Amino acid sequence: MAFLLSLFRYLFFCLLFCLSLCKEDPESFSADFHRYPFIRDASDFPDGGHSYDYIVVGGGTAGCPLAATLSRNFNVLLLERGGVPFSNVNVSFLRNFHLTLADLSKESASQFFSSTDGVLNSRARILGGGSSINAGFYTRANPEFIRKVGWDEKLVNESYPWVENQIVRRPSFAPWQRAFRDSLLDVGVSPYNGFTYDHIYGTKFSGTIFDRFGRRHTAAELLASANPRKLTVLVYATVEKVLFDTSGKQPKASGVVFKDKRGYRHQALLSNDIRSEVVLSSGAIGSPQMLLLSGVGPKADLEKLNIPVVFDNVNVGKGMSDNPMNAIFVPTNRSIKQTLIQSVGITKLGVYLESSCGFGQSKDSIRCHHGIVSAEIGQLSTIPPKQRTQEAVQAYVKNKRNLPFEVFRGGFILEKIASPLSTGDLKLINTDAEDNPSVTFNYFSHPHDLDRCVAGIRLAMQVVQSKYFTEFTQVDRQTTEKLLNTSVQANVNLIPKHMNDTASLEQFCRDTVITIWHYHGGCHVGKVVDRENRVIGVGRLRVVDGSTFSESPGTNPQATVMMMGRYMGVKILRERLGRAAGV
Template sequence: MAKLRSLNLVPLQITLYSLCLFLLFCICLCKENAGHSAYGYPFIRKASTFSSSPSSSLSGVDGGYDYIVVGGGTAGCPLAATLSRNFRVLLLERGGVPFTNVNVSFLGNFHLTLADTSKESASQFFASTDGVLNSRARVLGGGSCINAGFYTRANPEFIRKVGWDEQLVNESYPWVEQQIVQRPDFAPWQRAFRDSLLDIGVSPYNGFTYDHIYGTKFGGTIFDRFGRRHTAAELLASANPHMLTVLIYATVEKVVFDTSGKRPKAAGVVFKDENGNRHHAFLSRNVQSEVIMSSGAIGSPQLLLLSGIGPKPDLEKLNISVVFDNENVGKGMADNPMNTIFMPTNRPIKQSLIQTVGITKLGVYLESSSGFGQSMDSIRCHHGIASAEIGQLSTIPPKQRTPEAIQAYARNKRNLPYEVFQGGFILEKLANPLSSGDLKLVNTNPEDNPSVTFNYFSNPHDLRRCVAGIRLAVRVARSKHFAGFTRLDRPTSEKLLNISVRANVNLIPKHMNDTASLEQFCRDTVITIWHYHGGCHVGKVVDGKNRVMGVDRLRVVDGSTFSASPGTNPQATVMMMGRYMGVKILRERLGKDAGV
């Protein structure tokens, strides 16, 4: 019996867990595909199956599309689904579908997609010129397929500042929530984090709510009780299947314009399929037909530039014909900087992503995560959701996070004992960074990343808030509520400390009273939480109805139009925005009685 008790049962548990996930995935896939195509819905197909419009007339063609939505992401899917209730819609997505991707579909594999840098990955790796490693979605459903799943609405002040119709906003959020949002299974680590936040004065306790309220709360999630992810792609179930065509592996190269009139007007798009063949898709002759960009904060300004809308000198350098000279395209790019503190634990703990949040009046948000993937090899390779490989964990300063440094880091970690990968994180995120940068093309290939600069902490106010946030995070980490997880005997503590230092883990800073030291800690450990925005600002690139200034029949509907990231996580508001703008457009054409 003693020998039996001493057996290491972890590999067996992992095998059983993986088997259960696989069986559940197969069951869910069978249910999804019942009566649908191989891609989940009958209107989804590969780009290579598309037949270009019979005419190349830039004035539009009879039988063309009422709307061409470029980007099947967090905003694009609900937007296309809504518009298709009354009009013919073509949705173009450069990636594949999420439904059969196990790394996307299950919480336990969350980190694997972010660490996958292959061309087939649902995320596309990029590094800003600041040296911070980052990811952008490349899959139907967009960022909702690769994020940590947290669902929370925007700050009411954000809605008022944008100028949206509050009644329609409050109708559009539930449209999303009823289809894909769940109440989370509140994990023990998250309970301790909640109690710690309240102890340090991040109050009141607001319980479970989608609303953005000062204090401590736990919000929604797009992971169900089985750990299965539900994405914006599932919002396509609300579409009219006879009016919507979704093409996957369709990479849009540019918007085509008719320049025969007083103002250029969008006539269609040019895109390449998965085999590299080029196609043209055109709008109908109706003057209200539109191309709508929903390619995200990186993709939309990039595509505007590729289409000839942007700073004339920059476009001419790349021999791009200038359609409209606008110096503001790609400007005002911002990313919410995040810093983390790793807390080694005395035992393996249940994996949890973001569930609880502390919304402070200091302009910082506090969040937490625990546990990692189920595979030991996976853990050693990727260090859960916070690996140096994906830019989430390293004491290596950003400018030194070279490919060579990352490879060396990954090699060294393979020889570390399991204990170093056992623990959780306290995350501190700046709410509304004042520091900003820009986006510029490096070439005319739409599949390549543009050059992006965020200028983290270039505004001193951002740095002061980061220091305040780190001090709060440390107080949380030292709370009595985490003692049961983190209390270690002295030999074990020393062992963990040594190996954590060797692993370049962000532990509690040593000099908490030294502001200059904490400022350096902020600079050296800055990472992203993937909430970048801007590049197509309202009033500078698009008007109050999100129509691109200087041209006709072209809009932008996504986070590139935001001057701030809404709430503690933008996905709820971006999905709501897709629904909201779809309803607004239908009402513009059909009146308030539009059937949506």
């Protein structure tokens, strides 16, 4: 009887565990709440009577480590427009990576937007920011990038491990990734640098924020390092604008106005200490958008929308850039395990090669997909991006069911251009902070970017044709020809059709350009913020995120953006407290 009772209890708790994995409740703090007692819903915010030393706008990859660090010594309010990631299974598990990016609802952890270039994209809308919706790859910036932005290298090298020791793992190296690594070396992307976080020419594999169970660990978990008595985190808090005191010679930030999910507005104010600050960490889209909404930006543009001008700066929203990515499909005749990015080839051509695989293994599944939704849409026939209407996308989704199963069994070689020279801008469409602004990246407007894309595609095809990949995928010439014929008949760009024709490859680059979500700019150092990230022309306001970058750091930016949050937090504390800073 005791045995049966124990067995029943065991099965009961197994059932509860399984149910908890299947549950998706973005408003629940799950069992992690005890680690984050300072997280509350914005609708519970008590108006009046309390001020803060720092108000951080945006609980993303930079905002979370920044707020956690500042709270060691000061009262900090962190405002995040989305919910928490801890109990959201679409965010938490590697196997569901694609679902959040494909979710267009207002409750999604990602907010869909399309640039004026016609390329589909996403911006994070959840605590943890991009680290809650990305592919998880963790690798540091090129040391030259650190020197170029003028950061203290000693503090940088202390800040990276602070992040890594909390949420970064060494991945279990998958067979597909091994074949990709061997193929990179076979075509000359050498030397082999093994496992390392460092950015080094050649081939390597690096860290991940997914653990061995496929569970994601986001920047939100860095909040566990905060002083719980000095940090308040409000979720579902959409900041509408920064408030300014304009009574002195220079306008200075005094607080923010934010809206909760019920539509009620609240004010959060800075303390009277002149060193208290509002810090924008809303990302490369959100931070320039917030400056414009608050009256900092080009005077003519602000006046068109009846936004009171606080400071006229024509550079806000300028210099927007996105690293263009193009993909080559690799079919396989063998069963493969799903993997996201683990290996990378860092070339001297100015391109990076990465790979993912293992999505859409079910022939009959109506949701059969490649997992990287932008990569799949990038293969949309020969329709240039600007002509990718909603009807065109819907037609593709419908017609892809008629494609052979081989099209959905395999993976992609992803080719990303480093430091693109093509740039665009960001402008407000209206004054609603919840709406996307108009964003233009001008992909391949600079001829050097197009030249590098062609070189990268040629190299990617060499990787695909390497003996290591062909032996691993077990794909014969007949299957390859079938796919090529499918590409022509179904008018999809699974692989380039004329490898020796430069003009054809240039067209392939233009037709299949997609994003790898590494966009940046809009608040450049020296134009919008100074070397200490203070906003030029106004007081008590900084920007700490990728909007200040003129290039995306390393092959993937999340490591450097999280490090930046910690780095700037320590710098601010040391500036204010000297050796007394408790970090």
